[in-house]
Amino acid sequence: MLLPLQRFAFASDPERIASSRLPRPFTRPFRVPPAATRVAGPDPDTDYYVMDMVPVQANIIDGLATTMWGYNGSVPGPTIDVMQGRKTVVRQRNLLPNNHLGQPTTTSVHLHGSASLPQFDGYASDVIGQNAWKDYHYPNFQNARTLWYHDHVVHQTARNAYMGLAAMYRIFDPHERSLPLPKGRYDVPLIVRDAMFDPRGQLLYDDDDNSGLMGDVILVNGDPWPVMKVEARKYRFRICNASVSRSFRWKLDSGDPFTIIATDGGLMPAPQVVGSFRHGAAERYDVIIDFAKYAPGRRVVLRNMSNPNNIDYTNTAVVMAFDVVAAGDLSNNEVPSQLANNNDVMNLAPTQSVKTREMRVERSNSMWTINGRTWHDVIRSGYKEVFANPKLGDVEIWNLVNKSGGWFHPVHIHLVDFKVLSRNGRPPMAHEKGPKDVVYVGENETVRVIARYGPHLGKYMIHCHNLAHEDHDMMVQFEVGTGGPDPILADPAKPMPSPSGF
Ligand code: C2O
Ligand code: CU
Numbered sequence: 001m002l003l004p005l006q007r008f009a010f011a012s013d014p015e016r017i018a019s020s021r022l023p024r025p026f027t028r029p030f031r032v033p034p035a036a037t038r039v040a041g042p043d044p045d046t047d048y049y050v051m052d053m054v055p056v057q058a059n060i061i062d063g064l065a066t067t068m069w070g071y072n073g074s075v076p077g078p079t080i081d082v083m084q085g086r087k088t089v090v091r092q093r094n095l096l097p098n099n100h101l102g103q104p105t106t107t108s109v110h111l112h113g114s115a116s117l118p119q120f121d122g123y124a125s126d127v128i129g130q131n132a133w134k135d136y137h138y139p140n141f142q143n144a145r146t147l148w149y150h151d152h153v154v155h156q157t158a159r160n161a162y163m164g165l166a167a168m169y170r171i172f173d174p175h176e177r178s179l180p181l182p183k184g185r186y187d188v189p190l191i192v193r194d195a196m197f198d199p200r201g202q203l204l205y206d207d208d209d210n211s212g213l214m215g216d217v218i219l220v221n222g223d224p225w226p227v228m229k230v231e232a233r234k235y236r237f238r239i240c241n242a243s244v245s246r247s248f249r250w251k252l253d254s255g256d257p258f259t260i261i262a263t264d265g266g267l268m269p270a271p272q273v274v275g276s277f278r279h280g281a282a283e284r285y286d287v288i289i290d291f292a293k294y295a296p297g298r299r300v301v302l303r304n305m306s307n308p309n310n311i312d313y314t315n316t317a318v319v320m321a322f323d324v325v326a327a328g329d330l331s332n333n334e335v336p337s338q339l340a341n342n343n344d345v346m347n348l349a350p351t352q353s354v355k356t357r358e359m360r361v362e363r364s365n366s367m368w369t370i371n372g373r374t375w376h377d378v379i380r381s382g383y384k385e386v387f388a389n390p391k392l393g394d395v396e397i398w399n400l401v402n403k404s405g406g407w408f409h410p411v412h413i414h415l416v417d418f419k420v421l422s423r424n425g426r427p428p429m430a431h432e433k434g435p436k437d438v439v440y441v442g443e444n445e446t447v448r449v450i451a452r453y454g455p456h457l458g459k460y461m462i463h464c465h466n467l468a469h470e471d472h473d474m475m476v477q478f479e480v481g482t483g484g485p486d487p488i489l490a491d492p493a494k495p496m497p498s499p500s501g502f
C-alpha cells in the first residue's frame, strides 16, 4: 500500500503548442455537464449510480483530439443532484489504462463538501487500482450546497484531476427550494479550470517543480472560453474552481456586481454584493448575475483580473461571455435579503472553542509541508500520525498561517464546514461570509477559522488544494475521537468485475 513518492511529468522538457493553434475566446458554444443517470437498486430512499472512469477524446484544439479521463467518459463528469435526506451510492469503476509513462493508474474519489464516513471520503491511500471498483455511500443530510467530486489518489491527485476526473454534485433542501432564487435552467454549473497543450494537442503537465500548474487555456465545463446565450433576467451560477493551482479574481466587463448567495457549505446568512472577488482552487461560490437591464444583442464578458503569484497569459484574463438573446421568464427571479435560516457553523462563537491550534503552510527542504509534516510522514506512521485529535463535537479555532510572500495556499479541511473569523486580524472579506471548507490563505496571511469537529468519528485529511502542493506533500490528517472506521480497511476496493446490481 505504500506508494513511492514520484514526480509525475507528461514530458520532461515540455514544449507547448504554438499559441496561434489555440482556440480563440468566444468561438465555442456553452454547455452544461450531462446529468447523471440513476440505476435501479434495492432501497427506495437511495439513488444509485455507476461511474466508469475511462479515457475520452476531447475536442478543445481545432483539428486535434485531446485524450482526457472522464467519469462515464464525460469531462467534467455527470452532475449528481439529490434532495437532502435521500442517500446516494456511487459505484466507481477504474477502467483507465496505464498512463503513457507506465505508472499504474490508481484513483480515489472524494465528494468534496460532504460529511462522508472515513471509508467513503476518498482518503488518499484508500485507492481503487486499475480494474477495480468501490461503492461510495453518501449521507446527504447536510443543507443545500454545491459540492464536487474529484480524484484524490495519493501523490497523483493533480494528474488525475488535470486529466478530467472532476464533476459537480448538488444537494437541494426544502428551505432553499422555497426561496424565489433562480432554479432549473437558470441554476447553472460553471466548472472552471486551466490547461496547457503540447504540439499534438495532448494535455501538458508542467507544474514548475511542484510550485503550480498555470495553463494558458481556460475551460468552462470542458470547453475553451465558451459563449452562453442568456435571457434578460437573473441567473444563479455555481462557480467551482477545478484548476490544479490557478486562482481567479472575477469581474464583469459591464462593471456590474455579483451577488454572492452561497459559499462552499451552502447559503450565506445574507447575500453579499461585490464588484470582484478572489476564488482559489476548490472553493465554490454561487453568484447571481442579473442580465435584466440589457437589451438583446448585448454581450457581457466574465473577466479574470488574477491574483499575485499566478502566471497569466494573453487569454487568461477572460473566461466566458454571455450573449443576451431574449427577454426573460421572470419567475424565481429574486434574491431575498435573508438566505440561510439557521446555520450551525455561522452561529459558532469564539467563546465556544475549547482549543486553538496553529497550522503553518510552508515550504521546507523543497517539500510543501504543514507544520513541517507531510502525507509521507503519515504513511510512514502507519496512518497513525495526526495533526489534531478533537473530541466528537468539540469546537476549535485553527489559525492557518502563511508566512511566505511567494505563494498562496487554498487550505481545505475535510468533514467540517468552518466559519472564517478573521484574516490578519481583520474581518473576513465580504464573499467569505458564509460556510466554508476551503479558504484562501494568501501571501503573508493568517486566517482564523472555527468549526465543530464531527459528526463522524475517524481520520480525515487536511491539505492545500493547490494539487501540486498536495501531492508533494502538503497533506496531513486529523482524527475525531477514537475508534472511528478505518479509512483504508473498512471498505476497500475490489477487483473487477463488479456485481451487476446493488
Ligand atoms: Cu477537494 Cu481533499 O479535496
Ligand atoms: Cu474535501
Ligand code: CU
Binding pocket: 368, 408, 409, 410, 464, 465, 466, 469, 470, 474
Ligand atoms: Cu499550497
